[in-house]
Amino acid sequence: MSETETIKFSAETEALMKSIITRYPEGKHKSALLPLLHIAQADTDGWLSVPVMNRVAEILNIKPIEVYEVASFYSMFHLEPVGNCLIEVCRTSSCWLRGAYDIVQHIENRLGIKDGETTPDGKFSLRTVECLGSCGTAPMLQIGETYHENLTKEKVDALLEENKSRTTHSRYVDHTTFRTL
Amino acid sequence: MQRKLLLEHIDVPGIQTYDVYRSKGGYASVEKALKTMTPDAVTEEVKKSGLRGRGGAGFPTGMKWSFLAKPEGVPRYLVCNADESEPGTFKDRYLMEHIPHLLLEGMITASFALGAHTSYIYVRGEFFYIIRILEKAIAEAYKNGWLGKNIQGSGFDHDIYVHPGAGAYICGEETALLESLEGKRGNPRIKPPFPAVKGLYDCPTVVNNVETIAAVVPIVNNGGEAYAAIGIGKSTGTKLISASGHIKKPGVYEIELGVPVEEFIYSDAFCGGILNDKKLKAVVAGGSSVPILPAELILKTANGEPRLMTYESLADGGFATGTMLGSGGFIVMDESASIVHNLYTFTRFYHHESCGQCSPCREGTGWMEKILHKILDGHGSSTDIDLLWDIQRKIEGNTICPLGDAAAWPVASAIRHFRHEFEAYVNHPKQQHVVSYYDHCHNLATAEV
Amino acid sequence: MAKVTIDGIEIDVPDGTTILQAARMIGPEVAPPTMCYHSKLKTSGGYCRTCLVEVTKGSEKDPRPMPKLVASCRTNVMDGMVVTNGLSEKVQDARAGVVEFLLLNHPLDCPICDQAGECHLQDLSYEHGHYNTRTDFERRTFEKIDIGDTIQLHMTRCILCYRCVKVAEQITDGRVHGVINRGDASEISTYIKEAIDNDFSGNMIDVCPVGALTDKTFRFKSRVWFTKPVDAHRDCDKCSGKVVLWYKGDDVLRVTGRKDQWGEVEEFICNTCRFDKKKTSDWTIEGVREISRHSVISANKYKKLVKPKRLTINDIKALPE
Numbered sequence A: 001m002s003e004t005e006t007i008k009f010s011a012e013t014e015a016l017m018k019s020i021i022t023r024y025p026e027g028k029h030k031s032a033l034l035p036l037l038h039i040a041q042a043d044t045d046g047w048l049s050v051p052v053m054n055r056v057a058e059i060l061n062i063k064p065i066e067v068y069e070v071a072s073f074y075s076m077f078h079l080e081p082v083g084n085c086l087i088e089v090c091r092t093s094s095c096w097l098r099g100a101y102d103i104v105q106h107i108e109n110r111l112g113i114k115d116g117e118t119t120p121d122g123k124f125s126l127r128t129v130e131c132l133g134s135c136g137t138a139p140m141l142q143i144g145e146t147y148h149e150n151l152t153k154e155k156v157d158a159l160l161e162e163n164k165s166r167t168t169h170s171r172y173v174d175h176t177t178f179r180t181l
Numbered sequence B: 001m002q003r004k005l006l007l008e009h010i011d012v013p014g015i016q017t018y019d020v021y022r023s024k025g026g027y028a029s030v031e032k033a034l035k036t037m038t039p040d041a042v043t044e045e046v047k048k049s050g051l052r053g054r055g056g057a058g059f060p061t062g063m064k065w066s067f068l069a070k071p072e073g074v075p076r077y078l079v080c081n082a083d084e085s086e087p088g089t090f091k092d093r094y095l096m097e098h099i100p101h102l103l104l105e106g107m108i109t110a111s112f113a114l115g116a117h118t119s120y121i122y123v124r125g126e127f128f129y130i131i132r133i134l135e136k137a138i139a140e141a142y143k144n145g146w147l148g149k150n151i152q153g154s155g156f157d158h159d160i161y162v163h164p165g166a167g168a169y170i171c172g173e174e175t176a177l178l179e180s181l182e183g184k185r186g187n188p189r190i191k192p193p194f195p196a197v198k199g200l201y202d203c204p205t206v207v208n209n210v211e212t213i214a215a216v217v218p219i220v221n222n223g224g225e226a227y228a229a230i231g232i233g234k235s236t237g238t239k240l241i242s243a244s245g246h247i248k249k250p251g252v253y254e255i256e257l258g259v260p261v262e263e264f265i266y267s268d269a270f271c272g273g274i275l276n277d278k279k280l281k282a283v284v285a286g287g288s289s290v291p292i293l294p295a296e297l298i299l300k301t302a303n304g305e306p307r308l309m310t311y312e313s314l315a316d317g318g319f320a321t322g323t324m325l326g327s328g329g330f331i332v333m334d335e336s337a338s339i340v341h342n343l344y345t346f347t348r349f350y351h352h353e354s355c356g357q358c359s360p361c362r363e364g365t366g367w368m369e370k371i372l373h374k375i376l377d378g379h380g381s382s383t384d385i386d387l388l389w390d391i392q393r394k395i396e397g398n399t400i401c402p403l404g405d406a407a408a409w410p411v412a413s414a415i416r417h418f419r420h421e422f423e424a425y426v427n428h429p430k431q432q433h434v435v436s437y438y439d440h441c442h443n444l445a446t447a448e449v
Numbered sequence C: 001m002a003k004v005t006i007d008g009i010e011i012d013v014p015d016g017t018t019i020l021q022a023a024r025m026i027g028p029e030v031a032p033p034t035m036c037y038h039s040k041l042k043t044s045g046g047y048c049r050t051c052l053v054e055v056t057k058g059s060e061k062d063p064r065p066m067p068k069l070v071a072s073c074r075t076n077v078m079d080g081m082v083v084t085n086g087l088s089e090k091v092q093d094a095r096a097g098v099v100e101f102l103l104l105n106h107p108l109d110c111p112i113c114d115q116a117g118e119c120h121l122q123d124l125s126y127e128h129g130h131y132n133t134r135t136d137f138e139r140r141t142f143e144k145i146d147i148g149d150t151i152q153l154h155m156t157r158c159i160l161c162y163r164c165v166k167v168a169e170q171i172t173d174g175r176v177h178g179v180i181n182r183g184d185a186s187e188i189s190t191y192i193k194e195a196i197d198n199d200f201s202g203n204m205i206d207v208c209p210v211g212a213l214t215d216k217t218f219r220f221k222s223r224v225w226f227t228k229p230v231d232a233h234r235d236c237d238k239c240s241g242k243v244v245l246w247y248k249g250d251d252v253l254r255v256t257g258r259k260d261q262w263g264e265v266e267e268f269i270c271n272t273c274r275f276d277k278k279k280t281s282d283w284t285i286e287g288v289r290e291i292s293r294h295s296v297i298s299a300n301k302y303k304k305l306v307k308p309k310r311l312t313i314n315d316i317k318a319l320p321e
Helices: A011-021 A029-043 A050-060 A064-071 A093-097 A100-111 A153-164 B018-023 B028-036 B039-049 B061-066 B091-098 B100-114 B125-143 B174-181 B210-222 B224-228 B261-266 B295-299 B311-315 B339-353 B359-376 B382-395 B403-427 C019-026 C089-104 C120-128 C163-171 C203-207 C271-276 C313-318
Strands: A085-090 A124-129 A141-143 A146-148 B077-082 B118-123 B159-164 B205-209 B238-245 B251-256 B280-284 B292-294 B329-334 C002-006 C009-013 C052-057 C081-084 C151-153 C178-180 C187-189 C213-215 C228-233 C242-248 C251-257 C284-288
Touching (some): A029 A050, A029 B125, A029 B159, A093 B339, A100 A153, A141 A153, B018 B100, B018 B125, B077 B100, B077 B174, B091 B100, B091 B251, B100 B118, B100 B125, B118 B174, B125 B159, B205 B210, B210 B238, B261 B295, B280 B295, B280 B403, B292 B295, B292 B403, B339 B359, B339 B403, B359 B382, B359 B403, B382 C089, C052 C089, C089 C120, C163 C178, C203 C213
Parallel strands (some): A085 A124, B077 B205, B118 B159, C002 C081
Antiparallel strands (some): A085 A141, B280 B292, C242 C251
């Protein structure tokens, strides 16, 4: 892997990225790094490989290390492949009080994987995450952009069923999330 | 009692959309400010209102605005802190989801007061569905002439952009937020200089919480004095409280500051009492960072006076017997909750969210988490409790940003008020209710039995 | 000008001086220890928290004490400010805490570490640490990696002072390494295992306060206190050419930049001077370098030895009764 290895995003994606950059003042284009990484992650394989990050660095005209430093800081950027359906279960105080651990255990049993793991078929990944700001509707989990709240085991089963046959990976953003300028 | 200023029209069908919002008097504060007031007059009203920052610190908003440096030819920025990540807090999400135009209206009015022509709303990355809602609302506001050039013929130009975070609690700290907005790691800056002098892109910047900015709308509409007439003493106006945990009706409640805590917990207008009618054990009144209080101290102060939902009353008694209003994240625990385990979830949170810049927080938060895990696992000793106390003492006040304090206070207060629970774990681990689920911690090694 | 009092000693300093700089002007007896601050690197300091001091009086204008201890390296003096460092129990207690935090995940492998003897963390622990350890958890470890042919990164020893990142940012033209990950998982890295290759990369070794970045060409050759430092210079088209040669017998074992009394590099040197010029004939020798008596490196170096003076009868007569 090297700093020069890079990929190309689709023309549409690159156009969206260019539009995001105009949200920030002249010369402050580095500001667009977080939204661009989100888009890059969603539009590639659901994780940020080195060539993907290098391309973002190229677009923003910054050093690749500046991208690696940032991407590795934030928990929503995945630096390794994740399953098609990434299940993120909140585990902090209020969710814990309302039974989040039982939900996690239930998912673990259903999928046969532990927290942090991916099923061998690459369909599901399970992660416990810190407070997602949904304490009043605990317990809850997030799949891509969507919050699933007031969970019960039945609801979780339905979610697993629903996502079993998905063909695209769960994503936090798509091309309609941002207003284009 | 319930007093709805921000959430007055929350139940109106379609209030998310511009047309309905406008039909309910939306954007009146912008009209009033731009057409009949000077920027300083708007700031003056905010000062008169006694509004205090709703993100947690409670700093007077008008004063914060008046600190903004105004050098010639340098742009100024308003940045809305929508990085709501404090465990127990979900009011900003609620507000943005259900009544996004209220935030935009407040942003425009506040920006006019500050002389800012560009503002950013920094929304935590996990809230992308909220970003979608905000982007739609912003597009509507542009379409109807509330944003862009020469707003409503006033000559005032303003643009609002949404900026997503990407999963980092620390970006709720205002200088970390600015770093993140500049496309960097969310490392808090060393202060001074403060954002009012050198903020976003080294320009003078005001960073305000979502609820704070929204409160500017009724303040400008009705006047600062009318806002100040609500509430008690220096706790003026209304506050959104996020109620969660072992209660019958979790949710977001707008209260007039001054409601007795007991009423808030037990009244049907609010939390509706403890889930399954169990006994109240403890409350974390203002988000995970504030000290936890046992039932007797949250309902009544140490002097036996009823505890009220105000900045002052909750803080009565200092940290020995009081707590803080904080962000209004009200987490209720019934008699079955393990204080030690709850503390463990908090401490694990702070360990996970520490940015790693300064040594006490980087090393201390992880150390405390490991010790708590060891205690929960049944391998702790009473010296571990003393050690926890000493570690939190050495983190508090010695870090770059308040995350160190936020990690220390829950530990200190849990030990202060519930030491017996820690001792029970240490002395009779088998009798404690079983930790039903093994917690995953990185790099954790507890002693074998 | 501002008048500031540090541990009871008054000094007038120019406006804009930090508390740390003012303390250093007074002298080592009042200067707080530092780990991450480096006088030649902009925006350094503030991270390690070893230089915390107590401000008991803010200024003449606003005499209120500051509510928290402040990082002296990043806090400017005010006229009339009163600061306590060594005299403050609060400071000593906090500093002991900082040492404990810094050592929490440190391997304490001094016996096999090339930095031993000139390690700031060793000095700090000796002066401000506890003798016992209160943790029995496994320590954080990382693989050793080579970043280029001449520098080894041993991340396990790193205290995340950011100095090497600032060196790369400020004196080289292409930073390829930085701090990745977050919290206590943070590490100094190139992320993609790229070699750090530029004319000034060797300065990362000199600014590293611990043994995280060491000179591979000097690796395990000698304990530093068995080598003899000699000031020397040469005409160099890249840098000042002012260095210290570290001799063992007639061999130059390593070349470093010159460090001031605070252990901070005075002038950065280029890699040619550092790695490629290891013959005495490459250099104009200035003389044996003075090493503080306090340092272990001064052991067995007799340059400044003061021989006892033999008293004459006149001296004895002149003695007071």
